[in-house]
Amino acid sequence: MKIAFHGAARTVTGSKHLLTLNNGKKYLLDCGMFQGMGAQTDVLNRNWGFTPAQVSSLILSHAHVDHCGLIPKLIKDGFAGKVFCTPATKALTGILLEDSAGIQEDEAKYANKRRTAEGLPYIQPLYTEEDAKRALDHFVSVEYDDWHAVDEYVSVLYTDAGHIIGSAAVHLRIKEEGKETHISFSGDVGRYKDVILRSPAVFPQADHILIESTYGNSLHDAAETTPEMLLKWIEHTCVQKGGKLIIPAFSVGRTQELLFALNTLEEAHQLPDLDYYVDSPLSVAATEIVKSYPQYFNRTIQKVLEKDNDPFSFKGLKYIKSVSESKLLNYHDKPCVIISASGMADAGRVKHHISNSIENSRNTILLVGYCEPHSLGGRLMAGAKEVHIFGILHEVHAEVGSIRSMSAHGDYEDLSQFLACQDPRQVKTVFIVHGEYEVQQAFQARLQKKGFADVRVPELHSEHGLG
Secondary structure (H helix, E strand, O other): OEEEEEEOOOOOOOOEEEEEOOOOOEEEEOOOOOOOOOOHHHHHHHOOOOOHHHEEEEEOOOOOHHHHOOHHHHHHOOOOOEEEEOHHHHHHHHHHHHHHHHHHHHHHHHHHHHHHHOOOOOOOOOOOHHHHHHHHHHEEEOOOOOOEEOOOOEEEEEEEOOOOOOOEEEEEEEEEOOEEEEEEEOOOOOOOOOOOEOOOOOOOOOOEEEEEOOEOOOOOOOOOOHHHHHHHHHHHHHHHOOOEEEEEOOOOOHHHHHHHHHHHHHHOOOOOOOEEEEEOHHHHHHHHHHHOOHHHEOHHHHHHHHHOOOOOOOOOEEEEOOHHHHHHHHHOOOOEEEEEOOOOOOOOHHHHHHHHHOOOOOOEEEEOOOOOOOOHHHHHHOOOOEEEEOOEEEEOOOEEEEOHHHOOOOEHHHHHHHHOOOOHHHOOEEEEEOOOHHHHHHHHHHHHHOOOOOEEOOOOOEEEEOO
């Protein structure tokens, strides 16, 4: 048995791990899109490193684009099998893939206008909205905590990963040549004190483990709560400076966390009397899906629901759906808060809002999650004084802030707690994925000290035997 790493290898995006049995059958763990990788991004997304038609089944951990975003292309390129995931992941992936396709088609149209003028050939989107809709025909929903047969060789068990609604750690029970092997893939591990979701669950003993490492060398700041920090930025930017607070936020997970924090401030009579815009049709749809799975909420939210039937709504909240309404926000001259996708600020409507706000020192761009270093959000977080947006060079006069503690990824203590249910002596190999290389090396040393003997940081497209 072998496993190959075709994404999220010494980088954070593009999660794709290909398991090949001794009989030649192949199973793909996640099928994520690379994001924020600069000029490399498109090349990475168009080249698999394997043949999609040879993959028997796809086992999906959760509905973030860097884990599910290339599924329609996989099917276009020959994959004909089933896609296994939890029910909430299926619901969220459907809207995410259509949105991703729409963004790609719009960006291709924009780029092709320029390419036509320069005499260059047209570019095509990775897939269309029709491709995204057809992809859902391949999906099979699997509930948490029950073993489900993928085929005669492989069974899958999903346990709650606590990252976003429907997110799961994937556990495979593989039978071949009279032997049973257990492989666990963390997907993305959430926080053990998440404000909305249940904590990550314990899982059966594994022979081999794939573990994410986004924050494998750091601890989240727990000195202040998210509502407290958010309130400081609102008061500083909107009340004191009279500007706009632009918050790039992933539509699934982060937007709902922000809305819950703002609702908490209103319940405490602390929320400033302003307009609060969610400018993302995807975020609107995702929030409705999140609300439809209250059984995945933690006990704190369950208690809140006893008094507040919508903990994601508050006075002053306005949802923006149409493009024309979104454009009008550029001319909105009153202090306000704009929450818009994408979280790394590399695509979507938030990129337009940053373009129109970045040269005004009254405004603030508040980054509330991980940003790949090459992304627009990553460059702003690193202190760039000038950035190109839509081909135009902008001077950065707006204030740039961050709330690191809002990440839906666990820090190294959370990751260590996730692995605490495992006996390191029984784990043959740990593969560290989904992290920057320096972070992974630090996390590798930490796991070795905890008794995991063989801890590897695989390179892109590298293949490893599983004894």
